[in-house]
Amino acid sequence: MSMHIGIVGVSPEGAALCYQQLFRHAAIMLEPHLHPVVSVHNIPLAQYIDAVRRDDWVQVGKLLSESAQRLASIGAEFCFTPDNAVQHAIQLAKVNSSIPWLKMTDAVAERIVDDQRATVGVIGTNYVTTGSAYQTGLGIKGVKLVRPSDDDAAELDRIIFTELVYGIIEEESRQSVLSIIRRLCDKGSEGIILGCSEAPLLVTPDNCDVPLYNASDIMAECALRHAISSRTAS
Secondary structure, eight states: OOOEEEEEESSHHHHHHHHHHHHHHHHHHSSTTOOOEEEEEEOOHHHHHHHHHTTOHHHHHHHHHHHHHHHHHTTOSEEEOOOSTTGGGHHHHHTTOSSOBOOHHHHHHHHHHHTTOSEEEEESOHHHHSSSTTHHHHHHTTOEEEOOOHHHHHHHHHHHHHTGGGTOOOHHHHHHHHHHHHHHHHTTOSSEEEOSTTGGGTOOTTTOOSOEEEHHHHHHHHHHHHHHHHHHHO
16 A cells, blocks of 8 residues: 555644554554555644634635645645644635545544534634534534633643644643543533644543544544555555
């Protein structure tokens, strides 16, 4: 299996984690050392943050598209981004794209439905917890999404943008996020979407006994399955 997978990086830490996740799935799903070809391209995170803060999703789509075209130029046959905050712009990036895009929020929604969850919580940046990235897809499938309180959302935003995107791991922040998850469960959440690609730096099944839906990891597995099925079909 040698299909060329493209990862559109937004947050460097998030893209690096997803790269590892993809190869860990490959170690399970493929013969020993039969790794896929994977390329990563990123544009400086500051350009994305600036565009999102201006609510300029057209520009976000252009940035994603630029990375996709760079990946296509070196042979990538499809691409995806593990970044939750920019999923809203993938529809824009897909326009005139020379390679297909996979959408992470779709993969996460399918996994939650397969597990027959009726209500799930989400953690991530404000753009994720207050936006429609997961709300729409889950709502269509009959799943209720529980969001953090305004104070909790602000704390998550602070931790992500001042610590996690730089790979900084503070125990106090870990406990804060775990407390936010407990409050989401108190509101009826049967599972939690880790809607931040860096969230696994703090939250794992080892320190959280709530079912976790690690969006980046789910997308990595989905991308590998897509690559395998596409190569087999051809």
